[in-house]
Amino acid sequence: MGDMTLRSGQAGAGGLAEAAGSGAVWAVGGPDGVQDAGGDQDRALDVSGLAAVLALWPVIGSLVAQGELALHTPLNAYGAEAPDGSTAHHLLTRPGGVPVLTRFAEHLCGGPLAEYATARIWRPLGMTRTRLTGATLHTTAADLARFLRHLLSTADHPIARAWTAESLRIRTGELTPARGLLWRPAPSGVWSHGDGPALWISPTRRRWAVLVPASPGGPPPTAFREAAFAGPLP
Numbered sequence: 424m425g426d427m428t429l430r431s432g433q434a435g436a437g438g439l440a441e442a443a444g445s446g447a448v449w450a451v452g453g454p455d456g457v458q459d460a461g462g463d464q465d466r467a468l469d470v471s472g473l474a475a476v477l478a479l480w481p482v483i484g485s486l487v488a489q490g491e492l493a494l495h496t497p498l499n500a501y502g503a504e505a506p507d508g509s510t511a512h513h514l515l516t517r518p519g520g521v522p523v524l525t526r527f528a529e530h531l532c533g534g535p536l537a538e539y540a541t542a543r544i545w546r547p548l549g550m551t552r553t554r555l556t557g558a559t560l561h562t563t564a565a566d567l568a569r570f571l572r573h574l575l576s577t578a579d580h581p582i583a584r585a586w587t588a589e590s591l592r593i594r595t596g597e598l599t600p601a602r603g604l605l606w607r608p609a610p611s612g613v614w615s616h617g618d619g620p621a622l623w624i625s626p627t628r629r630r631w632a633v634l635v636p637a638s639p640g641g642p643p644p645t646a647f648r649e650a651a652f653a654g655p656l657p
Contacts, residue, residue, distance in 0.1 A: 442650040446637030448564045451651045453629050454575040457568050464564040467552065468635050470620040474560040475521045477553070477570065478540040480605045482528050483511060484586035485543055491531055498523075503530045515604040516594050547581040548573055564633060567622065571631035574624055591626060613652055615644075623648050 440461050443449040448462030457464075470477075486492040494512040498505035505523055514520030514527075525536055532539040537555035545553045550566040574587050590604035591614045600607070606614040612627040621644045623632045632651035634644055 438650050438653075439647065442642060442647040443634055444636055444641035447641060448635045449633060449647065450564050450568050451630070451632045452568060452572060453631065454572060454577075456572060460564065462564065462635075464568070465552070467561050467563060468620070469559065470562055470567075470617075470635060471558060471560045472619050473562075473567075473617050473622060474555060474558070476605050476616040476622065477560065477562070477567075478536055478544075478555055479521060479525055479528060480515075480590070481544045481582045481586075482532070482536060482539050483515070483524065483604075484582055484590070485539075486528070486531055488583045488586060498527050501527070501531060503527045512594065512604075516602045521605075544581050564635065567633045568631075571622060571624055571633065575626065575629055575631060588626075591624070609648060611652060613648065615648065618644060621648075623651065625652060628652060 439449065439451060439459055443461060446462070448464070448466065448468060450457050450460040450464065452458045483492065487494065492501075492511060494515070495510050497507075498509050498511065499507065503526070505527060509520075509523065511524060511527070514524040528539070529536050540555060541553075545551075545566075548569050550562065550569055553562040553566045554560070573582060577584070590606055592603055593601050593608065594604055595602050602608075603614060606616055606624075609615045609623065611625070613623050613625045615621060615623045619639060620635045621633070625631070630652060632648065634647045636642075636644075
């Protein structure tokens, strides 16, 4: 995928490029890989706004899969410092819960989140260009594609299929806004994370999309999402 650039001759690519905005890096695909893309897919990108879903979310899922964490058990029961009664489920479904949950994950893992995410998630997925330093996350569109492709695959490692399925459903009941586990519902069965750099995935349509705008003043991400999920894959 290193030489993947905009393929304007393919169906829908022109509309996607326009919706993405000038200079944006983007890709759309399914469980078999990338179908359309624009920009340098191997250029290092600052996607710090996606750190929660790329690092924290799969690490929490790994801890759940290994039986080291129960989503509805108060974090204090694990010997961690956390607001009384707070659970992983509560923090995953409410804005502002990421810092507390990150500290908790590091407490359970016995070290920095970046090290655990690299060893247990990114390296097995081949995301060799993804790095988390402090609060800054750098990756490439090619690595983001590997991550999203895995979520639609039949593979159960390193991110369990059950964890993805549990995360991509409404977990807030009647409360608004509706949320899954760090993922937000969008129209037509699509789930999203991020407002600048953004990821989308639809298990029912077997499609994913990623957009990293060239600047904050580009087109709204909703325009790209609508274009990416408007029709069949080429």
